[in-house]
Amino acid sequence: xxxxLLCIVGVVQFGLCVRPLIEFEYQPRWVAAAAFTALAxxxxxxxxxxxxxxxxxxxxxxxxxxxxxxASAGATRVLPPGGHFGTPxxxxxxxxxxxxxxxxxxxxxxxxxxxxxxxxxxxQFMLSGVHDRAEIGAAGIVAFGTAGxxxxxxxxxxxxxxxxxxxxxxxxxxxxxITRVMAAEQWEREQxxxxxxxxxxxxxxxxxLADGVLDPRDDDTRRRCSLAATQLRRLFAENDEVPDPLxxxxxxxxxxxxRRGVEVSLAVSGAAVxxxxxxxxxLTSPVVATLAAARSQARVSxxxxxxxxxxAVMADVDIDVVTPISAQVVVDCDTYGxxxxxxxxxxxxNS
Amino acid sequence: xxxxxQLSAVIVDDHPAVLAGVAHWLSSGTPPIRVAASGHDVRVxxxxxxxxxxxxxxxxxxxxxxxxxxxLRRLVEAGxxxxxxxxxxxxxxxxxxxxxxxxxxxxxAEGTEHLLKATRAAAAGQAYTxxxxxxxxxxxxxxxxxxLSARETEVLIQWFQSQSKEFxxxxxxxxxxxxxxxxxxxxxxxxxxxxxxxxxxxLVARAIQDGLIQLDDL
Numbered sequence: 001x002x003x004x005l006l007c008i009v010g011v012v013q014f015g016l017c018v019r020p021l022i023e024f025e026y027q028p029r030w031v032a033a034a035a036f037t038a039l040a041x042x043x044x045x046x047x048x049x050x051x052x053x054x055x056x057x058x059x060x061x062x063x064x065x066x067x068x069x070x071a072s073a074g075a076t077r078v079l080p081p082g083g084h085f086g087t088p089x090x091x092x093x094x095x096x097x098x099x100x101x102x103x104x105x106x107x108x109x110x111x112x113x114x115x116x117x118x119x120x121x122x123x124q125f126m127l128s129g130v131h132d133r134a135e136i137g138a139a140g141i142v143a144f145g146t147a148g149x150x151x152x153x154x155x156x157x158x159x160x161x162x163x164x165x166x167x168x169x170x171x172x173x174x175x176x177x178i179t180r181v182m183a184a185e186q187w188e189r190e191q192x193x194x195x196x197x198x199x200x201x202x203x204x205x206x207x208x209l210a211d212g213v214l215d216p217r218d219d220d221t222r223r224r225c226s227l228a229a230t231q232l233r234r235l236f237a238e239n240d241e242v243p244d245p246l247x248x249x250x251x252x253x254x255x256x257x258x259r260r261g262v263e264v265s266l267a268v269s270g271a272a273v274x275x276x277x278x279x280x281x282x283l284t285s286p287v288v289a290t291l292a293a294a295r296s297q298a299r300v301s302x303x304x305x306x307x308x309x310x311x312a313v314m315a316d317v318d319i320d321v322v323t324p325i326s327a328q329v330v331v332d333c334d335t336y337g338x339x340x341x342x343x344x345x346x347x348x349x350n351s
Numbered sequence: 352x353x354x355x356x357q358l359s360a361v362i363v364d365d366h367p368a369v370l371a372g373v374a375h376w377l378s379s380g381t382p383p384i385r386v387a388a389s390g391h392d393v394r395v396x397x398x399x400x401x402x403x404x405x406x407x408x409x410x411x412x413x414x415x416x417x418x419x420x421x422x423l424r425r426l427v428e429a430g431x432x433x434x435x436x437x438x439x440x441x442x443x444x445x446x447x448x449x450x451x452x453x454x455x456x457x458x459x460a461e462g463t464e465h466l467l468k469a470t471r472a473a474a475a476g477q478a479y480t481x482x483x484x485x486x487x488x489x490x491x492x493x494x495x496x497x498x499l500s501a502r503e504t505e506v507l508i509q510w511f512q513s514q515s516k517e518f519x520x521x522x523x524x525x526x527x528x529x530x531x532x533x534x535x536x537x538x539x540x541x542x543x544x545x546x547x548x549x550x551x552x553x554l555v556a557r558a559i560q561d562g563l564i565q566l567d568d569l
Contacts, residue, residue: 270490306492312512
Protein backbone atom coordinates (compact mmCIF):
# COMPACT_ATOMS: atom_id res chain seq x y z
CA UNK A 1 0.00 0.00 0.00
CA UNK A 2 2.80 2.38 0.94
CA UNK A 3 4.69 1.35 -2.16
CA UNK A 4 1.66 2.29 -4.27
CA LEU A 5 1.44 5.63 -2.44
CA LEU A 6 5.15 6.22 -3.06
CA CYS A 7 4.61 5.66 -6.76
CA ILE A 8 1.60 8.00 -6.75
CA VAL A 9 3.63 10.70 -4.98
CA GLY A 10 6.48 10.32 -7.50
CA VAL A 11 4.17 10.40 -10.51
CA VAL A 12 2.12 13.33 -9.23
CA GLN A 13 5.16 15.39 -8.22
CA PHE A 14 7.34 14.85 -11.25
CA GLY A 15 4.62 14.17 -13.80
CA LEU A 16 2.04 16.78 -12.97
CA CYS A 17 3.72 19.45 -10.84
CA VAL A 18 6.86 20.27 -12.82
CA ARG A 19 4.97 21.88 -15.70
CA PRO A 20 3.04 24.55 -13.69
CA LEU A 21 6.25 25.23 -11.75
CA ILE A 22 8.03 26.20 -14.98
CA GLU A 23 5.08 27.82 -16.75
CA PHE A 24 3.84 30.21 -14.10
CA GLU A 25 5.45 33.20 -12.44
CA TYR A 26 6.03 32.65 -8.73
CA GLN A 27 7.18 35.61 -6.62
CA PRO A 28 9.91 34.82 -5.69
CA ARG A 29 10.52 31.68 -7.76
CA TRP A 30 13.20 30.24 -5.45
CA VAL A 31 10.60 29.69 -2.67
CA ALA A 32 8.51 27.54 -4.99
CA ALA A 33 11.62 25.67 -6.13
CA ALA A 34 12.71 25.16 -2.50
CA ALA A 35 9.23 23.88 -1.58
CA PHE A 36 9.33 21.46 -4.52
CA THR A 37 12.81 20.26 -3.51
CA ALA A 38 11.77 19.88 0.14
CA LEU A 39 8.77 17.74 -0.88
CA ALA A 40 11.01 15.68 -3.17
CA UNK A 41 13.40 15.13 -0.25
CA UNK A 42 10.51 14.02 2.00
CA UNK A 43 9.51 11.53 -0.70
CA UNK A 44 13.08 10.28 -0.95
CA UNK A 45 13.34 9.94 2.85
CA UNK A 46 10.08 7.97 2.97
CA UNK A 47 11.31 5.76 0.12
CA UNK A 48 14.24 4.61 2.31
CA UNK A 49 11.84 2.88 4.73
CA UNK A 50 9.07 2.03 2.31
CA UNK A 51 11.40 0.17 -0.04
CA UNK A 52 12.73 -1.86 2.88
CA UNK A 53 9.12 -2.47 3.96
CA UNK A 54 9.80 -1.21 7.44
CA UNK A 55 7.69 1.22 9.49
CA UNK A 56 9.03 4.77 9.57
CA UNK A 57 10.45 5.99 12.90
CA UNK A 58 8.27 8.53 14.71
CA UNK A 59 10.98 11.24 14.42
CA UNK A 60 11.10 10.90 10.63
CA UNK A 61 7.30 11.08 10.46
CA UNK A 62 7.14 14.21 12.64
CA UNK A 63 9.96 15.94 10.76
CA UNK A 64 8.55 14.91 7.37
CA UNK A 65 5.08 16.18 8.28
CA UNK A 66 6.48 19.49 9.49
CA UNK A 67 8.58 19.93 6.33
CA UNK A 68 5.62 19.00 4.13
CA UNK A 69 3.26 21.45 5.83
CA UNK A 70 5.93 24.20 5.73
CA ALA A 71 6.62 23.54 2.03
CA SER A 72 2.88 23.61 1.35
CA ALA A 73 2.50 26.95 3.15
CA GLY A 74 5.57 28.36 1.32
CA ALA A 75 4.40 27.18 -2.10
CA THR A 76 0.91 28.57 -1.56
CA ARG A 77 2.31 31.86 -0.29
CA VAL A 78 4.17 32.63 -3.53
CA LEU A 79 1.35 31.69 -5.92
CA PRO A 80 0.61 34.23 -8.61
CA PRO A 81 -2.63 36.20 -8.03
CA GLY A 82 -5.74 34.15 -8.71
CA GLY A 83 -3.68 30.97 -8.76
CA HIS A 84 -5.17 29.48 -5.57
CA PHE A 85 -6.80 26.10 -6.17
CA GLY A 86 -6.15 26.57 -9.84
CA THR A 87 -3.59 25.18 -12.27
CA PRO A 88 -0.64 27.17 -10.82
CA UNK A 89 -1.37 25.74 -7.34
CA UNK A 90 0.69 22.60 -7.90
CA UNK A 91 1.11 21.82 -4.22
CA UNK A 92 -2.53 21.61 -3.14
CA UNK A 93 -3.04 17.99 -4.24
CA UNK A 94 0.56 16.83 -3.92
CA UNK A 95 0.88 17.66 -0.20
CA UNK A 96 -2.12 15.47 0.63
CA UNK A 97 -0.37 12.45 -0.95
CA UNK A 98 2.78 13.24 1.04
CA UNK A 99 0.78 13.38 4.25
CA UNK A 100 -0.89 10.07 3.38
CA UNK A 101 2.49 8.48 2.72
CA UNK A 102 3.80 9.73 6.07
CA UNK A 103 0.74 9.18 8.27
CA UNK A 104 -1.16 6.23 6.76
CA UNK A 105 -0.98 4.26 10.02
CA UNK A 106 -1.77 7.24 12.23
CA UNK A 107 -5.31 8.17 11.21
CA UNK A 108 -5.97 10.92 13.84
CA UNK A 109 -2.64 12.63 13.05
CA UNK A 110 -3.38 12.31 9.32
CA UNK A 111 -6.79 13.96 9.72
CA UNK A 112 -5.25 16.75 11.80
CA UNK A 113 -2.45 17.36 9.26
CA UNK A 114 -4.89 17.30 6.34
CA UNK A 115 -7.15 19.73 8.18
CA UNK A 116 -4.16 22.00 8.90
CA UNK A 117 -3.09 21.83 5.24
CA UNK A 118 -6.59 22.65 3.94
CA UNK A 119 -7.17 25.36 6.54
CA UNK A 120 -3.85 27.01 5.64
CA UNK A 121 -4.64 26.81 1.91
CA UNK A 122 -8.19 28.11 2.36
CA UNK A 123 -6.90 30.87 4.70
CA GLN A 124 -4.32 32.05 2.19
CA PHE A 125 -6.95 31.85 -0.55
CA MET A 126 -9.29 34.09 1.48
CA LEU A 127 -6.48 36.53 2.31
CA SER A 128 -5.38 36.80 -1.32
CA GLY A 129 -8.33 39.04 -2.20
CA VAL A 130 -12.06 39.19 -2.80
CA HIS A 131 -13.43 36.25 -4.78
CA ASP A 132 -16.71 35.78 -6.58
CA ARG A 133 -18.97 32.77 -6.02
CA ALA A 134 -17.73 30.88 -9.06
CA GLU A 135 -14.16 31.08 -7.85
CA ILE A 136 -15.12 29.93 -4.35
CA GLY A 137 -17.15 27.08 -5.82
CA ALA A 138 -14.28 25.96 -8.04
CA ALA A 139 -11.84 26.18 -5.11
CA GLY A 140 -14.21 24.13 -2.92
CA ILE A 141 -14.55 21.43 -5.57
CA VAL A 142 -10.77 21.16 -5.93
CA ALA A 143 -10.18 21.12 -2.16
CA PHE A 144 -12.86 18.54 -1.31
CA GLY A 145 -12.18 16.49 -4.43
CA THR A 146 -8.50 15.97 -3.70
CA ALA A 147 -8.98 15.57 0.07
CA GLY A 148 -11.89 13.15 -0.47
CA UNK A 149 -9.90 10.87 -2.78
CA UNK A 150 -6.90 10.98 -0.49
CA UNK A 151 -8.88 10.22 2.69
CA UNK A 152 -10.66 7.35 0.94
CA UNK A 153 -7.28 5.64 0.78
CA UNK A 154 -7.37 5.21 4.58
CA UNK A 155 -10.43 2.89 4.77
CA UNK A 156 -9.29 1.08 1.62
CA UNK A 157 -5.90 0.45 3.20
CA UNK A 158 -7.52 -0.75 6.43
CA UNK A 159 -9.78 -3.12 4.59
CA UNK A 160 -6.85 -4.51 2.65
CA UNK A 161 -4.94 -5.04 5.88
CA UNK A 162 -7.90 -6.83 7.40
CA UNK A 163 -8.34 -9.06 4.34
CA UNK A 164 -4.63 -9.84 4.27
CA UNK A 165 -4.70 -10.94 7.89
CA UNK A 166 -7.74 -13.15 7.23
CA UNK A 167 -6.10 -14.69 4.18
CA UNK A 168 -2.93 -15.34 6.12
CA UNK A 169 -4.75 -17.02 8.98
CA UNK A 170 -6.72 -19.19 6.54
CA UNK A 171 -3.48 -20.15 4.80
CA UNK A 172 -1.87 -20.99 8.16
CA UNK A 173 -4.87 -23.12 9.12
CA UNK A 174 -4.64 -24.94 5.79
CA UNK A 175 -0.96 -25.55 6.38
CA UNK A 176 -1.72 -27.00 9.78
CA UNK A 177 -4.41 -29.25 8.31
CA ILE A 178 -2.07 -30.48 5.61
CA THR A 179 0.56 -31.27 8.26
CA ARG A 180 -2.02 -33.16 10.30
CA VAL A 181 -3.19 -35.15 7.29
CA MET A 182 0.41 -36.03 6.46
CA ALA A 183 1.09 -37.02 10.07
CA ALA A 184 -2.03 -39.21 10.08
CA GLU A 185 -0.98 -40.88 6.84
CA GLN A 186 2.47 -41.52 8.23
CA TRP A 187 0.97 -42.98 11.41
CA GLU A 188 -1.26 -45.25 9.34
CA ARG A 189 1.72 -46.46 7.30
CA GLU A 190 3.64 -47.14 10.51
CA GLN A 191 0.67 -48.98 12.03
CA UNK A 192 0.49 -51.17 8.93
CA UNK A 193 4.19 -51.97 9.19
CA UNK A 194 3.91 -52.64 12.93
CA UNK A 195 0.85 -54.81 12.40
CA UNK A 196 2.54 -56.77 9.63
CA UNK A 197 5.50 -57.25 12.00
CA UNK A 198 3.21 -58.37 14.81
CA UNK A 199 1.50 -60.90 12.61
CA UNK A 200 4.67 -62.87 13.28
CA UNK A 201 4.66 -66.28 11.68
CA UNK A 202 1.17 -65.92 10.20
CA UNK A 203 1.99 -64.47 6.79
CA UNK A 204 4.76 -66.93 5.77
CA UNK A 205 2.63 -69.79 7.12
CA UNK A 206 -0.39 -68.76 5.03
CA UNK A 207 1.82 -68.34 1.99
CA UNK A 208 3.29 -71.82 2.43
CA LEU A 209 -0.17 -73.35 2.94
CA ALA A 210 -1.47 -71.59 -0.15
CA ASP A 211 1.52 -72.73 -2.22
CA GLY A 212 1.01 -76.31 -1.10
CA VAL A 213 4.49 -76.39 0.46
CA LEU A 214 3.00 -77.36 3.82
CA ASP A 215 0.63 -80.23 4.44
CA PRO A 216 -2.20 -79.32 6.86
CA ARG A 217 -2.25 -82.94 8.09
CA ASP A 218 1.31 -82.69 9.29
CA ASP A 219 1.76 -82.31 13.07
CA ASP A 220 4.42 -79.67 12.66
CA THR A 221 2.15 -77.61 10.40
CA ARG A 222 -0.61 -77.87 12.98
CA ARG A 223 1.74 -76.68 15.70
CA ARG A 224 2.77 -73.73 13.56
CA CYS A 225 -0.91 -72.98 12.94
CA SER A 226 -1.67 -73.08 16.65
CA LEU A 227 1.24 -70.71 17.32
CA ALA A 228 -0.02 -68.32 14.64
CA ALA A 229 -3.57 -68.53 16.00
CA THR A 230 -2.40 -67.79 19.56
CA GLN A 231 -0.29 -64.86 18.34
CA LEU A 232 -3.27 -63.47 16.47
CA ARG A 233 -5.64 -63.84 19.41
CA ARG A 234 -3.18 -61.99 21.63
CA LEU A 235 -2.74 -59.32 19.00
CA PHE A 236 -6.50 -58.78 18.68
CA ALA A 237 -6.77 -58.47 22.46
CA GLU A 238 -3.93 -55.95 22.59
CA ASN A 239 -5.91 -52.84 21.73
CA ASP A 240 -9.07 -53.63 23.69
CA GLU A 241 -10.14 -51.11 26.31
CA VAL A 242 -10.13 -53.19 29.49
CA PRO A 243 -9.22 -52.46 33.12
CA ASP A 244 -6.47 -55.11 33.18
CA PRO A 245 -4.92 -55.43 29.69
CA LEU A 246 -2.20 -57.89 30.73
CA UNK A 247 -4.69 -60.42 32.14
CA UNK A 248 -6.96 -59.78 29.14
CA UNK A 249 -4.15 -60.73 26.73
CA UNK A 250 -3.12 -63.77 28.78
CA UNK A 251 -6.78 -64.87 28.87
CA UNK A 252 -6.94 -64.59 25.07
CA UNK A 253 -3.95 -66.95 24.77
CA UNK A 254 -5.53 -69.35 27.28
CA UNK A 255 -8.80 -69.28 25.29
CA UNK A 256 -7.01 -70.30 22.15
CA UNK A 257 -5.28 -73.20 23.92
CA UNK A 258 -8.56 -74.35 25.44
CA ARG A 259 -10.14 -74.36 21.99
CA ARG A 260 -7.47 -76.86 21.00
CA GLY A 261 -8.49 -79.06 23.93
CA VAL A 262 -5.65 -78.16 26.33
CA GLU A 263 -6.78 -78.07 29.94
CA VAL A 264 -5.50 -74.75 31.26
CA SER A 265 -5.71 -73.41 34.78
CA LEU A 266 -5.22 -69.67 35.00
CA ALA A 267 -4.45 -67.92 38.28
CA VAL A 268 -4.07 -64.20 38.79
CA SER A 269 -2.83 -62.57 41.97
CA GLY A 270 -1.83 -59.12 43.11
CA ALA A 271 -3.54 -55.87 42.21
CA ALA A 272 -3.30 -54.72 38.60
CA VAL A 273 -0.42 -52.41 37.69
CA UNK A 274 0.05 -50.40 34.52
CA UNK A 275 2.28 -52.27 32.05
CA UNK A 276 3.34 -50.57 28.78
CA UNK A 277 2.11 -52.32 25.60
CA UNK A 278 5.59 -53.35 24.41
CA UNK A 279 6.38 -54.86 27.82
CA UNK A 280 3.03 -56.69 27.75
CA UNK A 281 3.98 -58.11 24.36
CA UNK A 282 7.25 -59.40 25.79
CA LEU A 283 5.60 -60.72 28.97
CA THR A 284 3.01 -62.68 27.01
CA SER A 285 5.26 -64.08 24.27
CA PRO A 286 6.51 -67.00 26.45
CA VAL A 287 2.86 -67.83 27.19
CA VAL A 288 2.07 -67.76 23.47
CA ALA A 289 5.03 -69.99 22.61
CA THR A 290 4.45 -72.52 25.41
CA LEU A 291 0.67 -72.73 25.15
CA ALA A 292 0.92 -73.24 21.38
CA ALA A 293 3.18 -76.23 22.06
CA ALA A 294 1.20 -77.59 25.04
CA ARG A 295 -0.15 -81.11 24.60
CA SER A 296 -2.85 -81.57 27.21
CA GLN A 297 -2.31 -79.54 30.36
CA ALA A 298 -1.00 -76.12 31.28
CA ARG A 299 -0.86 -73.84 34.26
CA VAL A 300 -0.68 -70.13 33.53
CA SER A 301 -0.19 -67.57 36.29
CA UNK A 302 0.04 -63.81 36.49
CA UNK A 303 1.50 -62.37 39.67
CA UNK A 304 1.99 -58.73 40.57
CA UNK A 305 4.12 -58.20 43.66
CA UNK A 306 5.44 -54.97 45.11
CA UNK A 307 8.53 -55.16 42.91
CA UNK A 308 7.75 -57.14 39.78
CA UNK A 309 5.21 -58.60 37.39
CA UNK A 310 5.63 -62.28 36.58
CA UNK A 311 3.82 -64.22 33.92
CA ALA A 312 4.58 -67.91 34.17
CA VAL A 313 3.44 -70.95 32.26
CA MET A 314 3.99 -74.64 32.90
CA ALA A 315 2.90 -77.15 30.32
CA ASP A 316 3.50 -80.64 29.04
CA VAL A 317 5.11 -80.31 25.65
CA ASP A 318 6.47 -82.73 23.05
CA ILE A 319 8.77 -80.37 21.26
CA ASP A 320 11.38 -77.84 22.16
CA VAL A 321 9.91 -74.44 22.83
CA VAL A 322 12.01 -71.58 21.58
CA THR A 323 12.63 -69.06 24.33
CA PRO A 324 11.53 -65.66 23.05
CA ILE A 325 14.19 -62.96 23.13
CA SER A 326 13.21 -59.97 25.19
CA ALA A 327 14.77 -56.62 25.81
CA GLN A 328 12.85 -55.46 28.83
CA VAL A 329 11.79 -58.62 30.62
CA VAL A 330 13.82 -61.50 31.99
CA VAL A 331 12.71 -64.81 30.51
CA ASP A 332 13.54 -67.92 32.45
CA CYS A 333 13.06 -71.35 30.91
CA ASP A 334 13.50 -74.80 32.47
CA THR A 335 12.57 -78.28 31.45
CA TYR A 336 11.49 -80.90 33.99
CA GLY A 337 10.85 -84.19 32.27
CA UNK A 338 8.17 -83.46 29.75
CA UNK A 339 7.16 -80.28 31.52
CA UNK A 340 8.41 -76.91 30.43
CA UNK A 341 8.31 -73.95 32.73
CA UNK A 342 8.69 -70.49 31.32
CA UNK A 343 8.54 -67.30 33.28
CA UNK A 344 8.75 -63.72 32.06
CA UNK A 345 9.56 -61.21 34.76
CA UNK A 346 9.40 -57.45 34.54
CA UNK A 347 10.72 -55.28 37.34
CA UNK A 348 8.17 -52.53 37.97
CA UNK A 349 10.71 -50.61 40.02
CA ASN A 350 12.89 -50.11 36.92
CA SER A 351 10.22 -48.33 34.96
CA UNK B 352 -13.76 -82.25 70.37
CA UNK B 353 -11.76 -84.34 67.92
CA UNK B 354 -12.88 -87.85 67.29
CA UNK B 355 -9.93 -90.15 67.94
CA UNK B 356 -10.70 -92.39 65.07
CA GLN B 357 -12.17 -90.19 62.43
CA LEU B 358 -12.06 -86.48 61.68
CA SER B 359 -15.36 -84.75 61.12
CA ALA B 360 -16.35 -81.68 59.15
CA VAL B 361 -19.40 -79.51 58.67
CA ILE B 362 -20.00 -78.06 55.22
CA VAL B 363 -21.76 -74.70 54.74
CA ASP B 364 -22.51 -73.85 51.11
CA ASP B 365 -25.55 -72.52 49.28
CA HIS B 366 -25.18 -74.82 46.27
CA PRO B 367 -26.55 -78.37 46.78
CA ALA B 368 -24.23 -79.74 44.08
CA VAL B 369 -21.19 -78.32 45.88
CA LEU B 370 -22.44 -79.74 49.21
CA ALA B 371 -22.85 -83.18 47.65
CA GLY B 372 -19.51 -82.99 45.85
CA VAL B 373 -17.53 -81.87 48.86
CA ALA B 374 -19.25 -84.48 51.05
CA HIS B 375 -18.27 -87.12 48.52
CA TRP B 376 -14.65 -85.95 48.34
CA LEU B 377 -14.33 -85.94 52.13
CA SER B 378 -15.92 -89.34 52.66
CA SER B 379 -13.90 -90.95 49.88
CA GLY B 380 -10.54 -89.58 51.07
CA THR B 381 -7.94 -91.82 52.66
CA PRO B 382 -8.60 -91.91 55.54
CA PRO B 383 -12.15 -90.69 55.03
CA ILE B 384 -13.42 -87.60 56.81
CA ARG B 385 -16.89 -87.83 58.26
CA VAL B 386 -19.39 -85.18 57.23
CA ALA B 387 -21.10 -84.29 60.51
CA ALA B 388 -23.61 -81.93 58.92
CA SER B 389 -24.10 -79.83 55.85
CA GLY B 390 -26.45 -77.06 54.80
CA HIS B 391 -26.89 -73.72 53.09
CA ASP B 392 -27.08 -71.79 56.36
CA VAL B 393 -24.24 -71.21 58.80
CA ARG B 394 -26.64 -72.40 61.55
CA VAL B 395 -25.63 -76.03 60.79
CA UNK B 396 -22.16 -75.24 62.18
CA UNK B 397 -23.61 -74.04 65.51
CA UNK B 398 -26.36 -76.55 66.16
CA UNK B 399 -26.66 -80.31 66.48
CA UNK B 400 -23.84 -82.49 65.22
CA UNK B 401 -22.31 -79.66 63.25
CA UNK B 402 -21.41 -77.87 66.47
CA UNK B 403 -19.11 -80.77 67.38
CA UNK B 404 -17.36 -81.09 64.00
CA UNK B 405 -13.57 -80.64 63.95
CA UNK B 406 -13.51 -78.41 60.89
CA UNK B 407 -15.96 -75.95 59.35
CA UNK B 408 -15.79 -75.73 55.54
CA UNK B 409 -17.37 -72.37 54.85
CA UNK B 410 -18.47 -70.83 51.57
CA UNK B 411 -18.11 -67.06 51.78
CA UNK B 412 -21.02 -66.21 49.51
CA UNK B 413 -24.16 -67.69 51.02
CA UNK B 414 -26.88 -66.63 48.63
CA UNK B 415 -25.78 -63.00 48.54
CA UNK B 416 -23.14 -60.84 47.00
CA UNK B 417 -21.59 -59.87 50.34
CA UNK B 418 -19.06 -62.29 51.83
CA UNK B 419 -20.15 -63.56 55.26
CA UNK B 420 -17.14 -62.15 57.11
CA UNK B 421 -19.16 -61.67 60.33
CA UNK B 422 -20.06 -65.37 60.45
CA LEU B 423 -16.40 -66.28 59.87
CA ARG B 424 -15.30 -64.00 62.70
CA ARG B 425 -17.87 -65.45 65.15
CA LEU B 426 -16.86 -69.03 64.27
CA VAL B 427 -13.15 -68.26 64.72
CA GLU B 428 -13.76 -66.43 67.99
CA ALA B 429 -15.60 -69.51 69.23
CA GLY B 430 -12.39 -71.46 68.57
CA UNK B 431 -13.68 -73.25 65.48
CA UNK B 432 -11.15 -74.24 62.82
CA UNK B 433 -12.39 -72.86 59.56
CA UNK B 434 -11.42 -73.64 55.98
CA UNK B 435 -12.84 -70.98 53.67
CA UNK B 436 -13.90 -72.43 50.34
CA UNK B 437 -14.82 -69.64 47.98
CA UNK B 438 -15.96 -69.25 44.42
CA UNK B 439 -13.88 -66.15 43.94
CA UNK B 440 -10.13 -65.79 43.73
CA UNK B 441 -10.02 -62.41 45.40
CA UNK B 442 -6.68 -61.59 47.03
CA UNK B 443 -8.05 -58.95 49.36
CA UNK B 444 -10.78 -61.22 50.70
CA UNK B 445 -8.33 -64.11 51.07
CA UNK B 446 -5.99 -61.92 53.14
CA UNK B 447 -8.92 -60.65 55.19
CA UNK B 448 -9.97 -64.23 55.99
CA UNK B 449 -6.44 -65.01 57.23
CA UNK B 450 -6.52 -61.82 59.29
CA UNK B 451 -9.76 -62.98 60.92
CA UNK B 452 -8.18 -66.34 61.74
CA UNK B 453 -9.26 -68.77 59.02
CA UNK B 454 -6.74 -71.60 58.74
CA UNK B 455 -7.13 -71.95 54.99
CA UNK B 456 -8.51 -70.15 52.01
CA UNK B 457 -9.22 -72.24 48.94
CA UNK B 458 -10.82 -71.30 45.67
CA UNK B 459 -13.30 -73.70 44.13
CA ALA B 460 -10.93 -74.05 41.16
CA GLU B 461 -8.67 -75.93 43.57
CA GLY B 462 -9.94 -79.46 43.76
CA THR B 463 -10.16 -82.42 46.05
CA GLU B 464 -6.44 -82.74 46.82
CA HIS B 465 -6.12 -79.28 48.34
CA LEU B 466 -9.46 -79.51 50.13
CA LEU B 467 -8.52 -82.78 51.85
CA LYS B 468 -5.10 -81.48 52.85
CA ALA B 469 -6.54 -78.23 54.12
CA THR B 470 -9.24 -80.02 56.12
CA ARG B 471 -6.76 -82.43 57.73
CA ALA B 472 -4.35 -79.60 58.53
CA ALA B 473 -7.17 -77.52 60.03
CA ALA B 474 -8.32 -80.44 62.18
CA ALA B 475 -4.77 -80.54 63.60
CA GLY B 476 -4.84 -76.77 64.16
CA GLN B 477 -2.43 -76.15 61.31
CA ALA B 478 -2.56 -73.74 58.47
CA TYR B 479 -2.64 -74.89 54.88
CA THR B 480 -1.53 -72.60 52.08
CA UNK B 481 -3.01 -73.52 48.71
CA UNK B 482 -1.45 -72.10 45.52
CA UNK B 483 -4.09 -69.38 45.10
CA UNK B 484 -3.52 -68.24 48.67
CA UNK B 485 0.25 -68.31 48.05
CA UNK B 486 -0.37 -65.96 45.12
CA UNK B 487 -2.42 -63.66 47.33
CA UNK B 488 0.36 -63.60 49.94
CA UNK B 489 3.07 -63.02 47.31
CA UNK B 490 1.06 -60.23 45.75
CA UNK B 491 0.26 -58.61 49.11
CA UNK B 492 1.30 -54.97 48.79
CA UNK B 493 -0.36 -53.71 51.98
CA UNK B 494 1.72 -51.51 54.25
CA UNK B 495 1.43 -53.80 57.26
CA UNK B 496 2.42 -57.03 55.53
CA UNK B 497 5.04 -59.05 57.42
CA UNK B 498 8.61 -59.02 56.15
CA LEU B 499 9.35 -62.25 54.30
CA SER B 500 12.81 -63.51 53.45
CA ALA B 501 13.81 -63.76 49.78
CA ARG B 502 13.65 -67.54 49.98
CA GLU B 503 10.18 -67.47 51.53
CA THR B 504 8.94 -65.15 48.80
CA GLU B 505 10.43 -67.40 46.14
CA VAL B 506 8.74 -70.46 47.68
CA LEU B 507 5.39 -68.67 47.64
CA ILE B 508 5.81 -67.60 44.02
CA GLN B 509 6.98 -70.99 42.75
CA TRP B 510 4.18 -72.77 44.59
CA PHE B 511 1.64 -70.35 43.13
CA GLN B 512 3.04 -70.80 39.64
CA SER B 513 3.54 -74.54 39.57
CA GLN B 514 1.01 -76.00 42.05
CA SER B 515 3.55 -78.74 42.72
CA LYS B 516 5.68 -78.92 45.86
CA GLU B 517 7.98 -81.46 44.26
CA PHE B 518 8.63 -78.99 41.49
CA UNK B 519 9.27 -76.14 43.95
CA UNK B 520 11.67 -78.36 45.91
CA UNK B 521 13.51 -79.45 42.76
CA UNK B 522 13.75 -75.95 41.42
CA UNK B 523 15.00 -74.36 44.64
CA UNK B 524 17.20 -77.32 45.54
CA UNK B 525 15.47 -78.04 48.88
CA UNK B 526 13.34 -80.87 50.22
CA UNK B 527 9.56 -80.93 50.09
CA UNK B 528 9.40 -80.75 53.86
CA UNK B 529 11.52 -77.59 53.78
CA UNK B 530 9.02 -76.13 51.32
CA UNK B 531 6.27 -76.95 53.82
CA UNK B 532 8.13 -75.41 56.73
CA UNK B 533 8.73 -72.23 54.72
CA UNK B 534 5.01 -72.03 54.00
CA UNK B 535 4.21 -72.66 57.68
CA UNK B 536 6.69 -70.02 58.75
CA UNK B 537 5.09 -67.48 56.44
CA UNK B 538 1.67 -68.27 57.89
CA UNK B 539 3.03 -67.87 61.42
CA UNK B 540 4.41 -64.46 60.43
CA UNK B 541 0.97 -63.49 59.17
CA UNK B 542 -0.67 -64.92 62.32
CA UNK B 543 1.56 -62.77 64.53
CA UNK B 544 0.30 -59.49 63.19
CA UNK B 545 -3.10 -57.83 63.32
CA UNK B 546 -6.02 -58.90 65.47
CA UNK B 547 -5.82 -61.81 67.88
CA UNK B 548 -7.73 -65.02 67.23
CA UNK B 549 -7.59 -68.41 69.01
CA UNK B 550 -6.54 -70.21 65.83
CA UNK B 551 -3.73 -67.72 65.21
CA UNK B 552 -2.47 -68.09 68.78
CA UNK B 553 -2.54 -71.84 68.23
CA LEU B 554 -0.42 -71.51 65.08
CA VAL B 555 2.15 -69.38 66.85
CA ALA B 556 2.28 -71.64 69.90
CA ARG B 557 2.79 -74.64 67.68
CA ALA B 558 5.53 -72.88 65.73
CA ILE B 559 7.38 -72.16 68.99
CA GLN B 560 6.97 -75.80 70.10
CA ASP B 561 8.35 -77.02 66.79
CA GLY B 562 11.27 -74.61 67.03
CA LEU B 563 10.10 -72.92 63.83
CA ILE B 564 10.33 -69.55 65.56
CA GLN B 565 12.01 -68.33 68.73
CA LEU B 566 10.33 -66.47 71.55
CA ASP B 567 12.47 -63.48 70.54
CA ASP B 568 10.67 -63.35 67.20
CA LEU B 569 7.53 -62.36 69.05
